[in-house]
Amino acid sequence: MRLPVWLLRAAPFALLVTLVALVPLALRGANAQPSGRLPVVTSTTVFVDMIERVGGDRVEAFSMVPSGADPHTFQPTPQDVQRASRARVAIWNGLGLDETVEEAVVELGIPKLVTVTLSAGIEPIADEAADDEDLAENAEGHGHAEGNPHLWLDPTLAMRYVEQIRDALAEADPANAATYQLNADRYQAELAELDAFALGEIATIPPERRKLVTFHNAFPYLARHFGLEVVGVVLTSPGREPSAGEIAELVTRLREQQIPTVYKEPQFNARILELAARDAGVQVKSLYSDALDQQVQSYVDLMRHNVTALVEGLR
Ligand SMILES: [Zn+2]
Structure with a gap:
């Protein structure tokens, strides 16, 4: 069967009209808020x-x-x-x-x-x-x-x-x-x-023990505000595992600076940091940074968790 010429000519136009008519509908659909929120x-x-x-x-x-x-x-x-x-x-x-x-x-x-x-x-x-x-x-x-x-x-x-x-x-x-x-x-x-x-709690940590070793470099603002010093970071750039040499250097630094505790973060696999901590004979605790989870579900809880972990780990 052959289609009449007028239909062949009209079809693309009709399709276009239909599409144009559908666009506002699609946009309304996309922005619809059933909850009103x-x-x-x-x-x-x-x-x-x-x-x-x-x-x-x-x-x-x-x-x-x-x-x-x-x-x-x-x-x-x-x-x-x-x-x-x-x-x-x-x-x-x-x-x-x-x-x-x-x-x-x-x-x-x-x-x-x-x-x-x-x-x-x-x-x-x-x-x-x-x-x-x-x-x-x-x-x-x-x-x-x-x-x-x-x-x-x-x-x-x-x-x-x-x-x-x-x-x-x-x-x-x-x-x-x-x-x-x-x-x-x-x-x-x-x-x-x-x-x-937080300021009151962290003030109870002796100044010479206010040294922070963390998994990734998430704490320079926290450290500056609360008078802590970031002395080591395991993950120096996102997604790149540290080399054996960097880990050895970290272990040396932990021993030299007499760091009592190093800090892992829940969103990262802590195996490397745990091995370094074991070699240096220091304990591992966790700090929250970029992500919440089932244990810590708000920013206020995150900060309270961190303050407690810092005080318990460093004091
Ligand atoms: Zn981060």
């Missing part, structure tokens, strides 16, 4: 907690990087990206922590997406690992050399994050701006209390 996408579970504290029951926050995973090396699946397509607000840390997931969301081209970078406007500490040959090469294409991204582990900088989150939610959802303001004020008061508690 403001959908917010972010990178890690730590920021989900902060966003939920500020947004309360007005927001629905979700992280691209799952609980207990390392954001530095995480590659989102198509399902993760699909879920993000509903977002009206995107909240990233910046400084190279979450650029992979951010890029995936940028590629979606979500219209009117309110985007905020939490570390913006805060002077970062230079990342020592950026001097590394690997990263220096990388720095041309990526932003890893901009500075260390783990600002939130200093509670006073976490309070700056809260202001950024409050402003982003208010911009996307002005009708609830007063609620976001109230929630942010309450949360910041709690963070100020947390900070006072």
Whole structure:
């Protein structure tokens, strides 16, 4: 059977009309919020907690990087990206922590997406690992050399994050701006209390024992704020295992500096650090940094856990 010429000519046009008609429908579908809550996408579970504290029951926050995973090396699946397509607000840390997931969301081209970078406007500490040959090469294409991204582990900088989150939610959802303001004020008061508690606890560690050896370089802001010194880091760049020589050097440093405790982090396999600690005869405890898990489910819990681990390990 041959199709009439008019149908052959009309078919592409009809298809186009149908597609054009379907686009707004698809967009409405993508942005539909059955719960009525403001959908917010972010990178890690730590920021989900902060966003939920500020947004309360007005927001629905979700992280691209799952609980207990390392954001530095995480590659989102198509399902993760699909879920993000509903977002009206995107909240990233910046400084190279979450650029992979951010890029995936940028590629979606979500219209009117309110985007905020939490570390913006805060002077970062230079990342020592950026001097590394690997990263220096990388720095041309990526932003890893901009500075260390783990600002939130200093509670006073976490309070700056809260202001950024409050402003982003208010911009996307002005009708609830007063609620976001109230929630942010309450949360910041709690963070100020947390900070006072932490300063008091860490002050009980003798100054000569305030030395920190951690798995990855996540604690320079925490160390600066609380008067600790980072003397060693196992993982000098994301995804690269340390060499035997680097481990031997670490063991020597642990002995020389008489480090009482080294710190693993739950999102990393700690085997290497545990072997080094055994060789040097020091104990291993854990600190939380980039990820929450079943044991530690909020930023406040994370900081309380860390303070206790520091005091117990170093005092
Ligand atoms: Zn990190």
